[in-house]
Each structure stands twice: as C-alpha cells, then as structure tokens.
Amino acid sequence: MNEYSLIIIGGGPAGMAAALAAKKAGVDDLLILERDSVLGGILNQCIHNGFGLHTFKEELTGPEYAERYADMVRQQDIPYELDTMVLGVEKLAESDKKAVTVISAKRGVQTLYAKAVVLAMGCRERPRGALNIPGYRPQGV
Amino acid sequence: MYDVLIIGAGAVGCAAAMELAKFRLSVCVVDKESDVCEGTTKANSAIAHAGFDAEPGTLKAKLNVRGSKMMPELAEKLDFAYKQNGAMVLCFDEADKPKLDILKDRAVKNGVDKVSIISGDEARKIEPSLSDDVCAALLAETSAIICPFEMTLAFAENAYSNGTEFKLSTEVTGIDKQGDIFIVSTSGGNIEAKVVINAAGVYADKIHAMVCSSPLGITARRGEYLLMDKAAGNIVSHTVFQLPTKMGKGILVTPTVHGNLLAGPTAEDINDKENLATTKGGLDQIKAKGALSVKNIPFGKVITSFTGLRAVGDTGDFIIGHSDVKGFIDAAGIESPGLTSAPAIGEYLRDLTGELIALEKKENLIETRKGIAHFAQLSAQQQNELIKQNASYGKIVCRCETITEGEILDAINRPLGATTLDGVKRRTRAGMGRCQAGFCSPTTMALIADKLGIKIEDVRKNGIADRRQDDE
Numbered sequence: 091m092n093e094y095s096l097i098i099i100g101g102g103p104a105g106m107a108a109a110l111a112a113k114k115a116g117v118d119d120l121l122i123l124e125r126d127s128v129l130g131g132i133l134n135q136c137i138h139n140g141f142g143l144h145t146f147k148e149e150l151t152g153p154e155y156a157e158r159y160a161d162m163v164r165q166q167d168i169p170y171e172l173d174t175m176v177l178g179v180e181k182l183a184e185s186d187k188k189a190v191t192v193i194s195a196k197r198g199v200q201t202l203y204a205k206a207v208v209l210a211m212g213c214r215e216r217p218r219g220a221l222n223i224p225g226y227r228p229q230g231v
Numbered sequence: 232m233y234d235v236l237i238i239g240a241g242a243v244g245c246a247a248a249m250e251l252a253k254f255r256l257s258v259c260v261v262d263k264e265s266d267v268c269e270g271t272t273k274a275n276s277a278i279a280h281a282g283f284d285a286e287p288g289t290l291k292a293k294l295n296v297r298g299s300k301m302m303p304e305l306a307e308k309l310d311f312a313y314k315q316n317g318a319m320v321l322c323f324d325e326a327d328k329p330k331l332d333i334l335k336d337r338a339v340k341n342g343v344d345k346v347s348i349i350s351g352d353e354a355r356k357i358e359p360s361l362s363d364d365v366c367a368a369l370l371a372e373t374s375a376i377i378c379p380f381e382m383t384l385a386f387a388e389n390a391y392s393n394g395t396e397f398k399l400s401t402e403v404t405g406i407d408k409q410g411d412i413f414i415v416s417t418s419g420g421n422i423e424a425k426v427v428i429n430a431a432g433v434y435a436d437k438i439h440a441m442v443c444s445s446p447l448g449i450t451a452r453r454g455e456y457l458l459m460d461k462a463a464g465n466i467v468s469h470t471v472f473q474l475p476t477k478m479g480k481g482i483l484v485t486p487t488v489h490g491n492l493l494a495g496p497t498a499e500d501i502n503d504k505e506n507l508a509t510t511k512g513g514l515d516q517i518k519a520k521g522a523l524s525v526k527n528i529p530f531g532k533v534i535t536s537f538t539g540l541r542a543v544g545d546t547g548d549f550i551i552g553h554s555d556v557k558g559f560i561d562a563a564g565i566e567s568p569g570l571t572s573a574p575a576i577g578e579y580l581r582d583l584t585g586e587l588i589a590l591e592k593k594e595n596l597i598e599t600r601k602g603i604a605h606f607a608q609l610s611a612q613q614q615n616e617l618i619k620q621n622a623s624y625g626k627i628v629c630r631c632e633t634i635t636e637g638e639i640l641d642a643i644n645r646p647l648g649a650t651t652l653d654g655v656k657r658r659t660r661a662g663m664g665r666c667q668a669g670f671c672s673p674t675t676m677a678l679i680a681d682k683l684g685i686k687i688e689d690v691r692k693n694g695i696a697d698r699r700q701d702d703e
Contacts (some may be wrong), residue, residue: 125627175627191611195625198615217667219535222457224509 093203096120097190099176100210102131106159108208109168121202122163122170123192129163129170130156132212171196179207233259233396234588236415236424238403238438240264241272242379242570243562244430245386246577252393253581254590259424260387260395261417263402265695266654267647268383270432272570273657274507274539275454276483276496278470279375280568281318283338283346290549292341295568297575299343299373305574309385310602311378312488318374318470319354321524322367330474331369338371345372360466360525374470376488379570380657381602384647386577389600391646393593398422400695403431406442408556413442426587428560428580433504433542435550435563445555447563448545451504453538454496455513457521460532460665464490471524482520484528489660494521494528496539507538535667541566551579558587603641603659607633628678629671631664639675643682650683652676653693 095117098105101124109122128134133141136152143149146158163170174194181188182203190202235251237244240262251258262269279302285292306313322331331348338346347370354368355361391397401419406427408414415422431438436449464486473481484494497513514536521528544550544564549572551562560583562576569576584590606614606624617637618625624637642649642658649655652662655675662668662675680687 125630173626175630177633193614193618193625193627195618195622198618198625199611214666215669217534217665217669219458219667220533222514222533222536224511224514224536226508 092200094119094121095204096206096208097188097202097204098122098208098210099179099190100124100131100212101126101129101170101172102210102212103133103156103159104212105131105208105210106156106163108210109170110159110162110166113166113168120168121204122168123174123176123190124170124172125175127172129160129172179209232412233257233422233424235259235426235428235584236261236413236422237428237430238262238415239270239430239432239435240267240387240397240399241270241430241432242268242383242386242573243565243576243580244428245383245390246573247428247430247562247580248390248395248577249386249393250577250581251584252390252395253593253596255593256588256590258390258395259398259422260390261398261401261403261415261422263400263418265400265650265691265693266657267387267397267399268380268657269693271540271542271565272379272383272432274456274537275379275541275567275570276456276485276493277377277379277487277570278318278483278485279313279377279571281338281346281371281374282341282343282568282571283334283369283371285337285341285568287337287340289547290551291568291572292337294549294572294575294579296341296343297578298568298572299375301574302375302377302571305385306377306382308598309382309389309600311381311385313375313377314488315373315375316469316486317370317372318472319358319371320369320472320474321354321361321365322369322474323362323364323523325366327474328367331367334369338369343371343373346370358467358469358471360527361471362522362524362526364523376470376485377570378488382570382573384658385600385602386573387647388645389597392597392600397647403438403441406438406559408442408558411558413558426558426560426584428562428584429554430562430565432565433540435542435561439554439561439563442559443554443556446545447550447561449563450500450543450545451502451506451540452543452566453499453501453506453513453540455509455517455538456493456495456536457514457517457530457533458487458535458537459492459494459529460534461490463492463529463532466492466528467525473520473524482517482524484521484525489663491534492528492532494518500543501540504540507540509536509538513538534665541569549576551576551583553583553586560584603638603645606635606638628674629659629661629664629668631666631670632660634659634661634671636674636678639678640682643679650679651691651693652679655679
C-alpha cells in the first residue's frame with residue numbers, strides 16, 4: 091500500500107506526538123518515516139534528566155522520555171518504518187496529493203503518496219568547518 | 232627483488248605504476264601513509280588545466296598539454312569523474328590586456344586548442360556572476376575539473392589489477408646502491424630494486440639525497456582553500472582564474488566535479504612540510520581576492536577549509552629525469568600543473584625506465600577499471616536493481632551525499648581498499664557533505680571495524696595507530 095492520508099517525516103518527539111494526535115483525531119492510515127534504526131530522534135542523545143515533568147509528572151532522561159512516546163505509538167498501532175530515508179517531497183500538479191520518495195532496504199526506492207505530510211525532521215547543526223576557525227584539524231574532533 | 236620500486240603513491244607514482252604495469256616487470260609502490268593519495272594529490276584545486284599557463288618548451292608545458300588531452304579517454308576507461316567546464320582568466324585593468332595576449336600566444340605555442348580572448352561583456356554573458364570590473368578574459372574551452380582522489384585510486388587499482396604490489400604504511404629510511412642493485416631500507420624491512428623512481432612529493436629532496444650527491448631542492452608551498460556547499464555550486468560554471476595583479480598571485484573560483492564551489496589557493500612558502508594548518512590571514516585573503524572575480528560568493532555556505540602543500544622544485548620546472556646515480560629516476564617538483572600532467576608524467580617515466588631495462592608488453596592486460604557505484608547519480612530504476620541485488624544499497628549512511636552502505640562496503644572490500652575514515656571518504660564521498668561526517672562517522676567506523684576485524688577504537692581517521700600516537 092503506497093497511499094496514506096498522512097505521512098509524518100521524522101520519528102522524534104514532534105513526529106511521534108503528531109502521529110498520536112492525528113490518530114486521536116481519527117486518522118487511521120498514517121505512516122511515520124524515520125531514517126535512524128530506532129524511534130526517538132534527538133532525544134536519544136539528550137541523556138540528561140528533566141524531561142517529562144509536565145507530560146508524565148516525573149523526571150526522565152531523553153531516551154526514557156522518547157521510549158514512553160514510542161510505547162504509545164506502538165499501543166496505538168501506528169505504523170512506522172525505520173532505516174527509511176526520504177529523498178524528496180513533491181506536490182503533484184494534477185491532484186492535492188504529495189509524492190514522498192523514500193529509500194530503504196525493504197522498499198528500495200519507492201514513491202509514496204499522501205494527502206498531507208508533516209515535516210518533523212528537526213534541524214541540522216552547522217559543522218565546525220562552517221565556522222572557518224583557522225588552525226589544524228585535530229583527528230576525531 | 233623488484234625491477235622497479237616507486238617511492239610515493241600520489242598521482243605521479245600511481246600513474247607511473249599504471250604505465251609500467253603494462254609490461255612484464257615486477258613493480259612495487261611504497262608510501263609512508265596508509266593509503267594512496269595522501270599527500271599533495273589530496274588537497275589541490277582539482278583542475279585538469281588546458282595548458283596555456285606554462286612557458287613553452289618546458290616539461291610543464293609539454294606534459295600539461297599531453298595530460299590534458301589524455302584525460303577524457305582515461306576518465307572513460309578508468310571510471311573517474313571528469314567534466315570539461317572550460318576556464319577563464321580575468322583581466323581587471325585595460326593596461327593588463329597585453330598579458331592576456333601573452334597567455335594566448337603561449338597557448339598556441341604549447342598546442343592548446345580552443346583558446347580565445349573575449350570582452351568583459353562577453354565574459355559576463357557566459358558567467359553572469361562575474362564582477363563588473365572584468366574588462367577582458369581569456370577563454371580556454373578545454374580546461375576541465377576532475378576528482379583527484381578517484382583519478383589516483385583508478386590509476387592505483389588498475390596497476391594493482393595488472394600485478395603491481397603496493398606496500399603502504401612503509402616509510403623509506405635509506406637508500407644504498409650495491410653494484411647495480413638498490414637496497415632501500417624501510418620501516419617494513421629492506422626492499423631491493425633495479426630501478427628506483429622518486430615520486431615522493433614534498434619529500435622528494437630527502438629521498439633524492441639518500442643516494443644522490445647532486446643538489447635537488449623542494450620547497451613546500453602552502454595553499455589554503457574554502458569549500459562551499461552544493462547550494463553555492465552553480466554560481467559559476469567555468470573555472471575562473473585571475474591575471475596576477477599588483478596584489479599578488481590570483482585566487483581561483485571553480486565548481487568542483489561534484490557540484491560544490493571551491494575558492495583558493497593562497498601561496499606561501501613554508502619550512503614545515505607537515506604544516507597543513509589554515510590561517511586567519513589566508514582564509515581572509517581567499518575571501519577578499521575571490522570577491523574580485525565573482526560577485527556575492529556565499530562565504531556563509533562554507534562547509535570546510537583545508538590546506539594543501541605543493542612541492543615546488545628549485546628549477547622552476549618539473550624535475551623529471553635520470554639522476555647522477557644510474558637507475559635512480561627523479562619525478563620531483565611536481566607542483567601545478569602536476570595533477571593534469573600526472574598521466575603524461577607516467578608515460579615519461581615509463582620511457583625513462585625503458586632506457587634502463589627492457590620493456591616487453593604484457594599479455595592479457597586489464598585496460599579498464601570499474602569504480603564504485605555512485606548510487607545518488609543513478610536512475611530510480613538502476614537504484615532499485617542495485618538494492619535488489621544487494622540490500623546494503625538500500626541503506627543510506629552518509630545523509631548529506633546520499634552514500635549507501637553498499638558503496639562503503641565496496642570501498643573497504645575492493646583491492647587496495649579503504650582502511651580509514653578518510654579512505655572511505657575519498658573513495659565514496661561519505662563525509663564530504665554539509666555535515667562533514669558528523670552523522671556518518673560512527674556508522675562508517677563500525678563498518679570498517681567489522682570488515683577489517685579490528686576494534687572500533689582502533690579505526691583511524693587517517694594514518695596508522697602507531698605513528699600517530701604522539702599526536703594525541
């Protein structure tokens with residue numbers, strides 16, 4: 091099946107929360123695409139605590155907080171595909187649909203279609219090189 | 232005992248190896264680094280120069296033009312990136328226009344085709360981003376951009392598949408001639424050879440002095456560069472040079488063969504041949520001088536800066552020929568246009584070797600070399616075929632450049648395969664994109680560790696563990 095009402099790009103906190111809200115609002119044919127091999131996104135590297143005080147009324151680390159959301163996604167039977175990267179998103183001229191081209195070992199390169207797409211990919215840090223700091227480039231830094 | 236030992240696995244050493252591999256000779260290439268293409272070859276402007284710059288009659292002129300003409304067919308046969316994008320030399324001052332005529336005259340004398348002088352307006356019509364101050368330009372249509380890593384790897388892999396041995400991580404420490412035989416002592420034991428070719432880049436003087444008494448001087452000339460994101464790669468389509476001005480030597484602005492934008496190099500003679508640091512002054516100079524040629528270069532889109540060292544000889548020309556010790560051949564002082572000249576230098580070194588030992592053609596020569604699949608450049612159908620054959624092509628490791636696990640595994644597993652992060656990077660471009668290896672490093676390291684059977688903490692960015700320990 092390559093047609094969905096909603097495709098959510100990114101399985102981090104925003105993507106998972108969006109999926110849960112959409113499901114609650116009655117959207118059943120939705121799909122989360124995540125390029126990492128686990129759900130959680132940036133939270134997986136936020137190993138300090140302090141997450142979840144508002145939502146779960148307890149103090150959690152980033153990965154623990156992400157796991158709560160991942161559990162809810164699974165409880166709600168929301169489909170998600172890991173190790174799947176989006177190569178392009180395009181609005182089709184002839185309809186309201188959006189074409190989302192993905193790659194994964196399972197699907198190969200395939201185009202999926204959705205009525206709506208949520209972009210929840212987070213952001214990208216600029217690398218050290220972009221700052222143009224002169225000097226040597228130390229190994230492994 | 233080898234017939235020929237080549238010291239240095241850069242563009243020149245590997246080109247010589249490829250040429251000599253066509254004959255029934257035993258040939259070995261040694262290099263102190265853990266991979267081919269680790270010296271001057273890896274950090275330069277990546278241009279296949281047309282050949283209008285060198286003084287007529289010099290080796291630089293002859294070999295540049297020959298190399299430039301060999302390049303398209305080599306790129307086809309050996310599967311490396313090459314694009315004839317043309318070059319312009321910009322003139323900013325009416326008074327300097329005769330200097331363009333001198334270059335055009337040289338082009339004619341050197342046998343370079345398709346060179347013309349155009350007006351500033353004509354130049355801006357071809358390249359709308361050029362500065363309003365450009366009053367005339369030399370247009371050289373046969374100038375091209377190439378991938379220096381892929382070219383050198385292609386030479387090396389072809390030589391290897393035709394029987395050439397490579398001893399990497401092997402530093403030459405002394406050369407002794409006993410009778411007609413050279414005993415070359417290295418960090419990996421002695422190597423004996425009838426002919427030795429010195430293609431040691433910035434260290435060619437040191438290698439030369441190990442056995443020769445004639446003087447040979449090499450100065451390292453530092454050149455700094457700024458590399459910009461692919462989003463800036465379309466600002467110019469030609470390689471844009473400047474006439475030397477009162478402000479000094481020019482800075483070029485060029486698209487790279489992979490679609491980035493490159494600006495540089497500076498030129499500064501230094502004593503330390505390991506000094507690959509960039510400097511604030513150098514980077515500022517690139518910005519200031521680059522802006523003279525091209526309007527609104529988006530220096531905010533820089534993704535990395537780097538420094539390369541050119542091996543500048545003390546004669547003004549390439550120093551290629553028999554030395555004062557019979558059997559010891561120098562290929563020294565290979566500064567610009569060395570990359571372009573490399574395949575022609577390979578032929579020249581073959582001929583010089585032929586003056587010392589008999590060259591008999593090898594049968595069943597492998598003339599082609601297949602590179603690593605460039606997944607991102609394939610059609611969706613080709614991509615799916617590849618994934619069907621091997622699921623690892625369905626897994627993107629380097630997100631910026633869309634490099635798959637399959638390509639990285641090929642880079643590690645193929646002959647003369649990568650053993651370091653930089654080795655994978657030069658073979659596949661994994662880590663060369665916007666994030667500069669921020670995301671793909673851990674995955675690539677795990678793949679290297681797994682395939683080489685080493686611990687992940689022993690995977691290096693470059694070099695070998697022992698030699699680099701004192702750096703830390």
